[in-house]
Amino acid sequence: MxxxxxxxxxxxxxxxxxxxxxxxxxxxxxxxxxxxxxxxxxxxxxxxxxxxxxxxxxxxxxxxxxxxxxxxxxLLKPGPxxxxxxxxxxxxxxxxxxxxxxxxxxERGSSSARALSAQEAERRRVAQELHDEVGQSLTAVLLDLKRVADRAPAPTGDELRQVQETVRSTLDEVRRIARRLRPGVLEELGLVSALTALAAEISEHTDVAVRRTFDRHLPDLDEETELVVYRVAQEGLTNTVRHAGARRVELLLRSTSAGVELCVRDDGEGLGDSVEGAGIRGMRERALLVGADLAVGPAPRRGTEVRLVVRTSGRAS
Known part of the structure; x- marks a missing residue:
């Protein structure tokens, strides 16, 4: 009726x-x-x-x-x-x-997959250009400066060596940006090595101490899932450095009964009443691509916790 x-x-x-x-x-x-x-x-x-x-x-x-x-x-938080x-x-x-x-x-998952795939391709292209063109040009400038500084008088030579150090620092920064855009370690050595390098880089270039805990035996993940886990960890650590005002951050990767769990937990100011920004929404879109669950909220004591759970039926390797 x-x-x-x-x-x-x-x-x-x-x-x-x-x-x-x-x-x-x-x-x-x-x-x-x-x-x-x-x-x-x-x-x-x-x-x-x-x-x-x-x-x-x-x-x-x-x-x-x-x-x-x-x-x-x-749509970024699917429910029953x-x-x-x-x-x-x-x-x-x-x-x-x-x-x-x-x-x-x-439809959103399909469009997000295409957008993120295009984004990763563009990152690889920019990283390649930074490494091949800008990096080689700066390397040539360093060699020229060294040759001129060795022939120049003492005062001028000292100034040229200072410029040389500035160019060398710029070259290191360009290489670091290229590595962040295209994590070659992830493709060559795997997820754990890539996360280890990422944590070491954050600790070296910022005042935030990163404590990492990785399980030795993790289920096998495909390349797309490993990239999602890496990007979520990268975005979580970047948000901690830029916005959290934290002194310590814990990076955890472990095997669970459901699959693989990634946790980024800091001791900063927390989210408060702030609205989710583009970074968090980007993490949610990436999580949806591989059917993972992403939770962003307050940490158990203080600060912010980002937790990504990737379901997998693969065996630990």
């Missing part, structure tokens, strides 16, 4: 019941009406309205749940689908809404 039909039937039953009580029951109405008769009619009307309201609210409850779901849904309770159009509406969510999440 349609929603209109059910509401009409409820009201019709209530009206018929009221008329039947008036016709067949002992209730009469005098002219003019007596006070007792008025009180009986008012009480009957109140009972009728309350019963009608309760039945209608019960019938429309699935719509209220659907409305709450529509206002709170976030609504149960298609109710009858007729309500159940069909909930089923259609669930199907729409499935299509939207699939």
């Amino acid at each position: 349609s929603l209109f039909g059910r509401i009409f039937l409820l009201n019709a039953v209530a009206m018929v019941a009221a008329v039947a009580l008036l016709v067949l029951g002992p209730i009469t109405v005098s002219t003019p009406a007596l006070l007792a008769e008025i009180l009986i009619l008012v009480a009957g009307l109140a009972v009728l309205l309350v019963a009608n309201a309760a039945l209608i609210r019960l019938g429309l409850a699935p719509l209220e749940r659907l409305t709450r779901a529509m206002t709170t849904i976030d 689908r609504l149960t298609a309770s109710g009858h007729g159009e309500i159940a069909d509406l909930i089923t259609t809404f669930n199907g729409m969510l499935d299509r939207l999440e699939a």
